[in-house]
Amino acid sequence: MRAPPDWRAHSANDSLSRAEFDPIEVTDPMRLSEEQLDCYRRDGFLILPGLFAPAEVAALCAELPALFAEETPANFREKHSGQVRTAMGLHRRNDVFARLVRHPRLIGPAMQIAGDRLYVQQVKVNMKAAFGGEVWQWHYDFATHHGEDGVPEPLALNLHVFLDDVSEFNGPLYFIPRSHRNGPVPACLDLQTTSYPLWVVDNDTVAALVAEGGIVSATGPAGTGLIFGDCLVHGSPPNMSPWHRRIFSLIVNPIENALTRHQRPDHQHHRDLTPIEPLDDDCLLRNLAQAS
Ligand code: SIN
Ligand code: MN
Numbered sequence: 001m002r003a004p005p006d007w008r009a010h011s012a013n014d015s016l017s018r019a020e021f022d023p024i025e026v027t028d029p030m031r032l033s034e035e036q037l038d039c040y041r042r043d044g045f046l047i048l049p050g051l052f053a054p055a056e057v058a059a060l061c062a063e064l065p066a067l068f069a070e071e072t073p074a075n076f077r078e079k080h081s082g083q084v085r086t087a088m089g090l091h092r093r094n095d096v097f098a099r100l101v102r103h104p105r106l107i108g109p110a111m112q113i114a115g116d117r118l119y120v121q122q123v124k125v126n127m128k129a130a131f132g133g134e135v136w137q138w139h140y141d142f143a144t145h146h147g148e149d150g151v152p153e154p155l156a157l158n159l160h161v162f163l164d165d166v167s168e169f170n171g172p173l174y175f176i177p178r179s180h181r182n183g184p185v186p187a188c189l190d191l192q193t194t195s196y197p198l199w200v201v202d203n204d205t206v207a208a209l210v211a212e213g214g215i216v217s218a219t220g221p222a223g224t225g226l227i228f229g230d231c232l233v234h235g236s237p238p239n240m241s242p243w244h245r246r247i248f249s250l251i252v253n254p255i256e257n258a259l260t261r262h263q264r265p266d267h268q269h270h271r272d273l274t275p276i277e278p279l280d281d282d283c284l285l286r287n288l289a290q291a292s
Contacts, residue, residue, distance in 0.1 A: 030108035030281065040113065044180035044232035047218060051105055051225030052161055056284045060248065061163050063096050064125060074267040079195040081132030086196065088124040089267035096284065097123065101250050104278040106159045109227060110252050114157050119258065119273045121145075121156055122251040125163065128171040133239030134194055138206045140179070141251065142230035143187035143199030149269045150260035154184060154230035156253040162224040163246040168217060171239035173226070173247075176206070177213040180231035185209070201233055209233055252276065 032040070040046040067087050068075065074089040090097035100106070101120050110118060127133065142154035166172045179185075187199040201209075218226055228234065239245055253259075255273050262271065280286070 030104045032109045032112050036109075037112065040227060040229075043175075043177040045175050045177070045216075045218070045226060045228035045234075046109075047220070048109075048225035048227065049220060050223055052223040052284075054223060057161075057163055057222045059096055059284055060100065060161075061246070063094050064127075064163075064246065067094060067125075068127065073265065076196050078129070078132060078134050080134060081129065083129040083132045084127050085134065085194075086124050086126045088122065089270075090125060091120065091123045092267075097248075099279060099283045100161075100248065102276055102279045103283060104281055105225070106161075106250060107252070107276055107278040110157050110159060113227070113229075114155055114252065115254050117255045117275050118252040119255050120250070120270055120276060121253040121259075122249070122267075122269060124249050126247050126249055128236065128239040128245035128247075130170070130239060130242050130244050133171050133245060135238050136173075136196075136234075136236045137190060137193055137198055137200040138203075138233055138235040139187065139198050139200045140184070140231050140233045142184055143201075145230060145253075145259075145269070146184070147187070147189065147199050148261070148264050151253065151257060152260070153257050154180075155257045156230045156251050158226075158228050158230075159250045159252065160218075160226035160228075161248040162220060162222050162226075163248055164244050165221050166219050166224070166245055166247070167241075167243075168219060169239075169241040170243045170245040171236050171241075172217045172219045172245070173234050173236045175216045175218060175228065176209045176233045177216055179209045179213055179233035180229050184231055185233070206233065 036046055068084045075084050076086045078085045091101045101123055141158055145151040145156055185201055185205050187201050190200045191197050258273050259269050
């Protein structure tokens, strides 16, 4: 594991107790420590520095140009710039991403939090393109999962891997720590603001939550991992920098909590409820070597 970055430098709100967001020493990347689990439960998210190595990130990034070039409804484009905003269903479209969704460094921690019987709900890379990546409004994922797909409870997890270095400049995710604690807040479907329909949280609610929890921007080098829960309020600003910001996102959900409505296409919420079985830790690179 590489040395973790100094997360204190990235807290967007000086009123936060910065010490709370110090990195935690990681001993086994496939198992969260009790301290990490406590942090996740308390804050609603967990940052995992150095989760994937540069060679693994490079193997994933090598697949992206061809996937982004495909004309498919699973590639959503930005409303204004026309650049790819999010490319979905990637494990169905690409072998390397098919392995990543079964990676033990993602699925091990997810099973500790959400149980052993998980299915792949959504798989994507959110591309916030240099100069053109647009806003993701304030929202929490369960509002969409419940409102669109009839998911009963906010038990899904969003697992991220940074594929580029993410800084304050290129559109990092903003989290409102502890915003998950009282469960789902009011949300409504926004079909106007961006190219992607999203159930969003209004400004008054965001202001009240931020008054309690502040804002943290999730920044770090490529290879950083994030885990956050279904009720955590988050968003991200536009990318006006010359640097792309690509983040892999895997949403997993307990099978017992599966979708009850099928109104969205499969790439937005997969219907295959087969339990995820983790592969070996070296699955990304070993299999690549065998294939070449
Ligand atoms: C983003 O990619 O900036 C937003 C991702 C999310 O809402 O999960
Ligand atoms: Mn989200």
